[in-house]
Amino acid sequence: MSHTIFSKTPVIEVKDVYKSFKAVKAVRGISLKIFPGQFVALLGPNGAGKTTLVEMIEGIQKPDRGEILIFGKGWNGNEDELRRVIGLSLQETYFIDKLTVWETLNLFGSFYDLGPERSERILHLTGLEEKRKSFVVHLSGGQRQRLALGIALLNEPRILLLDEPTTGLDPNARREIWAILGKLREQSGTSLILTTHYMEEAEQLCDYVIIIDHGVILREGARKQLLEETNQEKIAEFSLDGNFRHHDPGFGDSPFPISWDVNSEKGNMALSNVESELPQFLEYLKKKNLPLKNLEFRRKTLDDIFTSLTGRRLDE
Numbered sequence: 001m002s003h004t005i006f007s008k009t010p011v012i013e014v015k016d017v018y019k020s021f022k023a024v025k026a027v028r029g030i031s032l033k034i035f036p037g038q039f040v041a042l043l044g045p046n047g048a049g050k051t052t053l054v055e056m057i058e059g060i061q062k063p064d065r066g067e068i069l070i071f072g073k074g075w076n077g078n079e080d081e082l083r084r085v086i087g088l089s090l091q092e093t094y095f096i097d098k099l100t101v102w103e104t105l106n107l108f109g110s111f112y113d114l115g116p117e118r119s120e121r122i123l124h125l126t127g128l129e130e131k132r133k134s135f136v137v138h139l140s141g142g143q144r145q146r147l148a149l150g151i152a153l154l155n156e157p158r159i160l161l162l163d164e165p166t167t168g169l170d171p172n173a174r175r176e177i178w179a180i181l182g183k184l185r186e187q188s189g190t191s192l193i194l195t196t197h198y199m200e201e202a203e204q205l206c207d208y209v210i211i212i213d214h215g216v217i218l219r220e221g222a223r224k225q226l227l228e229e230t231n232q233e234k235i236a237e238f239s240l241d242g243n244f245r246h247h248d249p250g251f252g253d254s255p256f257p258i259s260w261d262v263n264s265e266k267g268n269m270a271l272s273n274v275e276s277e278l279p280q281f282l283e284y285l286k287k288k289n290l291p292l293k294n295l296e297f298r299r300k301t302l303d304d305i306f307t308s309l310t311g312r313r314l315d316e
Helices: 050-058 079-083 101-110 116-126 141-153 171-187 199-205 223-230 274-287 302-310
Strands: 012-021 024-034 039-043 065-070 086-089 159-163 191-196 208-213 216-222 234-240 259-261 266-271 292-299
Touching: 012 050, 024 050, 024 065, 024 216, 039 050, 039 199, 050 065, 050 159, 050 191, 086 141, 101 116, 101 141, 116 141, 116 171, 141 159, 141 171, 171 191, 171 199, 191 199, 199 302, 208 223, 208 302, 216 223, 216 302, 223 302, 234 274, 266 274, 274 292
Parallel strands: 039 191, 039 208, 086 159, 159 191
Antiparallel strands: 012 024, 012 065, 208 216, 234 266, 234 292, 259 266
């Protein structure tokens, strides 16, 4: 991953923004700044407010309160100018099924007065050369998402907004999208806002992470810094002999917090000092007559940070 020195002037500035839909408070007082060349992940579960926030940045929704500036300008009166510097891909993109990939790219390129040479470059970037003459209706899910991403990149945007771009894709198709974005990062100064609930995606692509839930920012910072702050602790994951699928073995009297998942029949806990705390844990299991089946240690992830902040996992 390249090391970009960011300008101090933000390309996007969100100032104390609120948005509600009847009784649902989707975004509650969010402020953030995105800088040139920065790849930012909005990380949170479904319903966290990520899509609503991005739609306000895109100009699709208007805030109830607060202000959003793109290159120092608001959307009101600057719509045409701002849309020319933004590329976006929503959660679902609908195409005309009986157009080919080539025809689809040229159609969208015509909205920006772009010629076929730009469509050709996008075909190469997205790896869709062999699908040039294929009707969109015959594309796989991953190929459709690559086409949607290619369309978002047609106008060589200075800001790229991607809302859950790999949801529903298999691991190979997801990594194909990641590869395209990796090339973009190396070859341009485009700023990216990526909404996702995939922890691995945020870690793979983005240098700055904003963890959001229930319409508020819980934690934000450089990806590396967030992980280093918490990596003094190690996560111990364990399983027990016996069937605990429908009940918790009961760890309320544990010397340190233990989280138990009744579905996976696994527990986990954070240990700051493995050498001293592990013997305590083993002695505790022995007293409770709970035979240990498996025990593994790993470093903390963004998913663990989210769980520590909310009490639940990103994919719940």
